[in-house]
Amino acid sequence: MDRRAGLVPATREALRGLPVEVAPRLLGGLLRVTVDGGTVAVRITEVEAYHGQGTGPVPDPGSHARSGPTARNATMWGEPGHLYVYLSHGIHSCVNVVSGPEGVAGGILLRGGEVVEGVEAAASRRPASRSPRDLARGPGRLGDAVGLRHPRHDGIDAVTGEERAGAVARLLLPAAPLADVSTGPRVGVAGIAGTHAFPWRFWVTGDPTVSAFRWGRxxxxxxR
Structure with a gap:
């Protein structure tokens, strides 16, 4: 079914490029997660690229890995295709697809998407959502909707689909890149890293599940 819909399973090789190069290729793709028998699939509509220390030609001051490896960002330094799941503001579990060669840190934050499978399960995890559009609109909401939680699921492999802490995740990518893609500054990132100097946010142009932009501190x- 996924192949007929123009989607193919993600591979390590497809995710081996720098995050800023790979990020737009995730748009229109699908993250399908099964947790404790309940499955939710999200069509990816918005992403942000983040590089680590020494990754690519431009230092990224907005990245969790900007100062090198730590216990928190260890997954970002691993092989591509694993999911870096971190806790934001002590509440929300946010999901990133690791990309880049193993040993070079990189992550692509899944900022927004449309729940296309398991709407009832997603809604039960997001009871405050006012409409189906809002179930995965924003990275914290997306993480809640698919059921991945920090630290239990940090490092789960979305290429092989190997089970981790009661969860299985699979990432599917469009067979061809989407044509209608917009790019701009990352949302809520402080300082220069949140400006047009880093137009590393990519989204499906006009999609209603894309989150609203706001400046970081x-x-x-x-x-200016």
Whole structure:
């Protein structure tokens, strides 16, 4: 079914490029997660690329891995295709697809998507959502909707689909890149890293599940 819909299973090789190069290729793809027998699939509509220390030609001051390996960001330094699941503001589990060669840190934050399978399961995890559009609109909501939680599921392999802590995740990519893609500054990232100097946010143009833009601390001033 997925192949007929123009989707193919993600491979390590497809995710081996730098995050800023791979990120737009995830748009229109699918993350399907089964947790404790309940399955939710999200069509990816918005992503952000993040590089680690020494990754690519431009240092990324907005990345969790900007200062090198730590216990928190260890998954970002591993092989591509694993999911880096981190806790935001002590509440929300956010999901990133690791990309880049093993040993070079990189992650692609899944910022927004449309729940296309398991709407009832996603809604039960997101009771505050006012409409189906809002179930995975924003990275915290997306993480909640698919059921991945930090630290239990950090490092889960979305290429092989190997079970981890009661969860199985699979990533599927479009067979061909989407044509209608927009790009701009990352959302809520502080300082220069949240300006047009880093147009590393990519989204499906006009899609209603894309989150609203907001400046990070000091980013508006840095952009002037």
């Amino acid at each position: 000091g980013a508006a001033e840095a952009a």
